[in-house]
Amino acid sequence: MISARQLEVLSTVIEVGTTARAAELLSVSQPAISNMIRHTEDLIGFPLFMREHGRLTPTKEALHIAQEAQHLFMQQNRIANIIDELRGGTIGRLSIIATPSVGHGVLPRVLGQFIKARPKLQLSIELGSQDEIIRKLGSGRVDLGLSITPPRHSAVSVREIANGQLMCVCSADHVLALQEVVSISSLNHVSHISYASRTPLGQMIDAMFSERGLERRYFCEVRHTATALEMVRNGLGVALVDSFAVIGSNGGDIAVRPTKPSLPLKLYGLTSNMFPTTNLTMQFQHFLADYLKSHDESGSGEAVDAARL
Structure with missing residues (x-):
C-alpha cells in the first residue's frame, strides 16, 4: 500500500x-x-x-x-x-439547551453576534427544565446547558458565567417607573405578577420577604419569565425578572429598575462530565461572558472573568 x-x-x-x-x-x-x-x-x-x-x-x-x-x-x-x-471556532455544530428565561431572553441576542464571524456554524437551540438539561447533557445530545439556577448532579459540571440580579419591570407609565430603585415591600401594594413558591425564583423571593417579616402577595402566578414580561408589556402589572432577560429593554415599552434590597443571581454554563467539552462550546461560554460584561445594566457588577471558564 x-x-x-x-x-x-x-x-x-x-x-x-x-x-x-x-x-x-x-x-x-x-x-x-x-x-x-x-x-x-x-x-x-x-x-x-x-x-x-x-x-x-x-x-x-x-x-x-x-x-x-x-x-x-x-x-x-x-x-x-x-x-x-x-x-x-468558525465551523461545526453547537447544540444548546437553556431554561426558558435564558432562551427567550439573552441567548438569541448573543447568538446573533456570535455567528457573525462564524457563518458556517450550525446551531441547535431548545428550551428545557433543569431535569431536561441534565438528561440531555448526560446522554450527549447537547453541548451546553444554560440556567440561572445551578443543578447539583454528578454528571454535570457547573461554571459561573455572569453575575446578575432580579429587576423590577413595569410599564413605562407605571407609578413605580418614577422610582430609581424599587423597594421590595412596595410590590405588595401593586398588581404583582410573580412565580409560584415551588419554583427556584419563587423560593428566592419568598426568602427575601421573610427576612423582612413580610409575606409575598401577588395576584397572578406564572412559571416562566417570558410570560411575566408579556403580561407586564400588556399593562397587567409589575414583575421581578432576571436581569439577563431584559438586556436592551430599558427605555422601551417597559421600565426596568433595580430593587432594594438587591436580589443577586448568576448565569451558569452546564457541560457533561460524560463527554469532552468541545472547543466551540468553550468559545461560546467565553463570548457569552464577555457579552454580558459589556451589556451589564443591572448594576450587579461584571460578568465572571472568562479566564475562569
Missing part, C-alpha cells in the same frame, strides 16, 4: 524533474528521495521513472498515479482547512 508521503514524493519529482530539486522543496536529503522512489517501485512491482542522462522521466503509470493523487491532496487540504476552522 502506497503511503501519502510516497505519493507526495512521486508527484513532486514529476513536477520538478529532479530528485535534487524535489529534496529541496520537501526539506529532505536527495538520497532520501531516491531511496523513497526505489522503495515505492519495489512495493508496486513496476518502474515509475526512466533514468536517462541523469534525469528522471516519469512513466505513463507514474503520471496516472500522480494524477489520481491530486484528488487525495485536495482532500487533505480540505480536511486541514476544516481543522483550522474548528480550532478557530
Whole structure:
C-alpha cells in the first residue's frame, strides 16, 4: 500500500524533474528521495521513472498515479482547512439547551453576534427544565446547558458565567417607573405578577420577604419569565425578572429598575462530565461572558472573568 508521503514524493519529482530539486522543496536529503522512489517501485512491482542522462522521466503509470493523487491532496487540504476552522471556532455544530428565561431572553441576542464571524456554524437551540438539561447533557445530545439556577448532579459540571440580579419591570407609565430603585415591600401594594413558591425564583423571593417579616402577595402566578414580561408589556402589572432577560429593554415599552434590597443571581454554563467539552462550546461560554460584561445594566457588577471558564 502506497503511503501519502510516497505519493507526495512521486508527484513532486514529476513536477520538478529532479530528485535534487524535489529534496529541496520537501526539506529532505536527495538520497532520501531516491531511496523513497526505489522503495515505492519495489512495493508496486513496476518502474515509475526512466533514468536517462541523469534525469528522471516519469512513466505513463507514474503520471496516472500522480494524477489520481491530486484528488487525495485536495482532500487533505480540505480536511486541514476544516481543522483550522474548528480550532478557530468558525465551523461545526453547537447544540444548546437553556431554561426558558435564558432562551427567550439573552441567548438569541448573543447568538446573533456570535455567528457573525462564524457563518458556517450550525446551531441547535431548545428550551428545557433543569431535569431536561441534565438528561440531555448526560446522554450527549447537547453541548451546553444554560440556567440561572445551578443543578447539583454528578454528571454535570457547573461554571459561573455572569453575575446578575432580579429587576423590577413595569410599564413605562407605571407609578413605580418614577422610582430609581424599587423597594421590595412596595410590590405588595401593586398588581404583582410573580412565580409560584415551588419554583427556584419563587423560593428566592419568598426568602427575601421573610427576612423582612413580610409575606409575598401577588395576584397572578406564572412559571416562566417570558410570560411575566408579556403580561407586564400588556399593562397587567409589575414583575421581578432576571436581569439577563431584559438586556436592551430599558427605555422601551417597559421600565426596568433595580430593587432594594438587591436580589443577586448568576448565569451558569452546564457541560457533561460524560463527554469532552468541545472547543466551540468553550468559545461560546467565553463570548457569552464577555457579552454580558459589556451589556451589564443591572448594576450587579461584571460578568465572571472568562479566564475562569
